[in-house]
Amino acid sequence: MNKSVIEKLKTEILAGDGAVGTMLYAKGISLESNFEHLNLVRPSLVLELALEYVAAGAQVIETNTFGANYTKLAAIGLGHRVAEINTAGARIARQAADQGKNVFVAGSVGPLVRVKGEEHELGQKEMQAIFQIQCAALAAGGVDLLLLETFASLAQLTAAVAAARTTGLPVCASMAFLEGGRSSDGTTVESFCSAMEQAGADMLGANCGAGPLELVKVVRRLASRTDKPIAAYANSGFPEYRDGRYIYRATPDYLASMAEEMAAAGATLIGGCCGTTPEHIAAIARRIAGTTPAIRPRPSTIEFPRTVDSPQIENSSFLRSWGRRKVITVELDPPKGMDCSRIIEGCRKLKEAGADAINLAENPLARPRMGNIALGSLIQREVGIEVIVHITGRDRNLIGMQSDLMGASLLGIRSILAVTGDPATMGDHAGAKSVFDLHSLTLIKLLADLNSGVNAIGNPIGNGTGFTIGAAFNPNTSNMAVQAERLRKKVYNGAQFAQTQPIYDPEVLLNALHTTHDIDIPLLAGIMPLISERNAEYLHNEVPGISVPDNIRSRMRGLEKEAGIGEGLAIAREFIKATFISVGGYYLMPPFGKHELALDLIDCIHETEKEFI
Numbered sequence: 001m002n003k004s005v006i007e008k009l010k011t012e013i014l015a016g017d018g019a020v021g022t023m024l025y026a027k028g029i030s031l032e033s034n035f036e037h038l039n040l041v042r043p044s045l046v047l048e049l050a051l052e053y054v055a056a057g058a059q060v061i062e063t064n065t066f067g068a069n070y071t072k073l074a075a076i077g078l079g080h081r082v083a084e085i086n087t088a089g090a091r092i093a094r095q096a097a098d099q100g101k102n103v104f105v106a107g108s109v110g111p112l113v114r115v116k117g118e119e120h121e122l123g124q125k126e127m128q129a130i131f132q133i134q135c136a137a138l139a140a141g142g143v144d145l146l147l148l149e150t151f152a153s154l155a156q157l158t159a160a161v162a163a164a165r166t167t168g169l170p171v172c173a174s175m176a177f178l179e180g181g182r183s184s185d186g187t188t189v190e191s192f193c194s195a196m197e198q199a200g201a202d203m204l205g206a207n208c209g210a211g212p213l214e215l216v217k218v219v220r221r222l223a224s225r226t227d228k229p230i231a232a233y234a235n236s237g238f239p240e241y242r243d244g245r246y247i248y249r250a251t252p253d254y255l256a257s258m259a260e261e262m263a264a265a266g267a268t269l270i271g272g273c274c275g276t277t278p279e280h281i282a283a284i285a286r287r288i289a290g291t292t293p294a295i296r297p298r299p300s301t302i303e304f305p306r307t308v309d310s311p312q313i314e315n316s317s318f319l320r321s322w323g324r325r326k327v328i329t330v331e332l333d334p335p336k337g338m339d340c341s342r343i344i345e346g347c348r349k350l351k352e353a354g355a356d357a358i359n360l361a362e363n364p365l366a367r368p369r370m371g372n373i374a375l376g377s378l379i380q381r382e383v384g385i386e387v388i389v390h391i392t393g394r395d396r397n398l399i400g401m402q403s404d405l406m407g408a409s410l411l412g413i414r415s416i417l418a419v420t421g422d423p424a425t426m427g428d429h430a431g432a433k434s435v436f437d438l439h440s441l442t443l444i445k446l447l448a449d450l451n452s453g454v455n456a457i458g459n460p461i462g463n464g465t466g467f468t469i470g471a472a473f474n475p476n477t478s479n480m481a482v483q484a485e486r487l488r489k490k491v492y493n494g495a496q497f498a499q500t501q502p503i504y505d506p507e508v509l510l511n512a513l514h515t516t517h518d519i520d521i522p523l524l525a526g527i528m529p530l531i532s533e534r535n536a537e538y539l540h541n542e543v544p545g546i547s548v549p550d551n552i553r554s555r556m557r558g559l560e561k562e563a564g565i566g567e568g569l570a571i572a573r574e575f576i577k578a579t580f581i582s583v584g585g586y587y588l589m590p591p592f593g594k595h596e597l598a599l600d601l602i603d604c605i606h607e608t609e610k611e612f613i
Contacts, residue, residue, distance in 0.1 A: 005060070005104045005145050006170045006202050008272060009229040010266040013293060015285040016106075016233060016271020016553030017053035023277060024064075034076055035067040046089070048098030052104055056278040057285030060269060061097055062088040062147060063138060066110040070130045075113070090141020092330075106147040106172070109164070111156050121441060121489065124159050129161035139167040149233070150172040150208045152184040154195055158163065161199040161351065164468040172269075174205035177218050178457050186449065186458035197226060205231025206272045212250065212258035213239070215406040216265055222586045223266025223296045231485050232267035234258065236275030250275070252283035259284040268293050284612040318357035318386050318415070319468065322522050323479040326605050327585030329499070329524060330598045331359035334370040343375070344382055348594035351385040353602045359499070360586070362390045366427030373404060377411040388470060389413050392421025393438040401438060402455055403444065409450075409465035417470035417499060418443040422544075441486075441493055444469055448494025469496035475503060475512035475521065476547040484515045497521050499587040502528035502543045504552045504571065506578035513582055514589060525579060529597050530568035532560040569597065573604045580608050 024035050038046050041278050046064045052060050068085045097103040144165040149156040165170040173196045181189045196204050206218045212234040214508050237250035259270045272280050276468050332352050360372035378389035420439040424432040448466040471490040477483050503509050530536045536556040540548040588596040
């Protein structure tokens with residue numbers, strides 16, 4: 001079908017349909033099931049629901065294909081059936097629409113999902129290619145328009161619009177806005193509107209998000225910025241967990257009254273999202289029947305919103321001497337219990353020896369230790385040496401992460417190393433589960449936002465947190481270009497310094513420095529002295545990101561105890577002397593918290609420094 005749906009929306013307000021997942025769950029489908037797969041295995045049930053919405057008065061019904069993209073289907077072994085599931089969904093909806101009068105079919109396209117803990121960020125071309133397969137299949141199935149809905153990432157939505165436009169069908173781009181009119185990636189209504197106008201969307205909209213009242217406010221802001229049709233699909237309020245299931249409390253009458261307000265604000269396609277039923281849609285359809293689009297104010301000039309300027313944050317003390325002498329940081333693991341006297345004493349000796357900062361890992365290898373934020377604050381107060389706190393995406397969700405980071409700033413923590421973290425399955429707590437709302441790249445972006453005085457969704461927090469943001473860099477790879485590009489992305493997101501994984505071959509470090517010569521942040525080379533043959537083999541064969549060359553493992557063969565420690569320190573000293581001219585600092589990682597080994601290497605660095613004066 002042509003763009004008649006867009007033309008119709010210019011003169012008439014249309015009723016959309018309601019929730020699909022809510023209703024399929026109410027019909028007995030478990031939440032663990034894949035709703036989109038029902039298009040193939042239970043098409044009669046999907047058709048039954050679509051017909052209920054047509055009977056309720058919906059003039060635009062959606063296909064049951066919201067999550068029918070490769071990233072979601074591949075996770076359950078259905079990646080090869082993307083086109084089949086989408087085409088079937090379109091044909092089912094088309095069959096239901098043909099039972100009504102002038103009912104349009106919207107091909108539902110939702111956002112891509114990321115596998116927990118996966119750091120690979122899809123590029124725009126990759127995302128567009130994934131969306132293109134879905135959009136093409138929906139078009140082949142006979143939809144009248146493509147509804148890209150519930151997006152929280154402007155980059156993803158832009159890729160989806162580009163893919164949808166290749167079909168020649170009308171495209172509606174809809175984002176999920178939270179309280180205050182920002183999406184979870186910080187996109188404002190105004191910047192969304194500007195970006196979608198530029199991307200070529202035929203219709204703009206908002207759905208899901210913070211509920212009907214907030215959606216009315218979003219519609220008003222959209223109407224002041226665009227003359228394109230506006231879609232509004234509100235949740236039925238916020239769900240309440242009762243007797244093992246989620247209950248939405250907004251009544252059909254209430255949602256209908258809010259739909260009336262949305263129409264007055266400028267919406268021209270009004271339906272329902274999570275928690276809405278055919279009864280809600282029937283109430284909406286009755287309330288807006290025969291109404292015409294509201295007269296809007298003349299769209300204002302599209303401008304990108306002013307962003308909060310990042311405050312000028314002085315480098316933390318451990319970086320102030322960068323370029324004048326070798327910067328030295330030392331990693332110590334927090335204790336497994338409550339006694340922190342040993343690590344406090346170690347920190348005192350390291351400070352006296354000339355270390356610039358102490359790295360505190362966060363539950364390395366997914367084994368619980370004392371909280372590094374509290375311990376870091378204690379070390380800074382008791383010893384007077386700066387602490388670099390490692391923060392992982394494994395143990396906190398997005399909400400808890402922001403709370404803990406603001407708390408860390410309050411306690412005086414000024415340096416954070418953002419890492420993804422070892423998965424919980426590596427640890428010794430069988431019931432523990434990884435969170436991974438954030439990985440290293442997105443965690444760095446969050447830290448930069450907090451430094452700028454806003455939280456993850458752009459709401460102000462007052463003064464910025466003032467963190468110096470660190471990133472991990474792994475040169476132990478056969479494809480240095482890939483790792484260098486990852487580091488560039490981290491710097492783009494806000495990283496201000498980098499520390500490498502342990503390196504044992506000077507040529508690996510020199511190659512890494514050459515490949516990253518355009519990345520203008522301090523880079524500290526990682527050194528973890530070996531202590532035995534068993535230790536060398538374990539690190540090489542079992543620890544991700546560490547590679548011990550054959551010649552180094554040969555030198556450690558048969559060695560243990562004092563002999564192994566002595567040879568391991570000799571190898572580390574040789575590495576320091578071979579790389580001293582090229583690198584600006586070192587990140588020492590004495591195994592098993594043996595700070596004495598770090599003291600030896602600090603002396604070596606200082607002695608080598610004297611040779612070059």
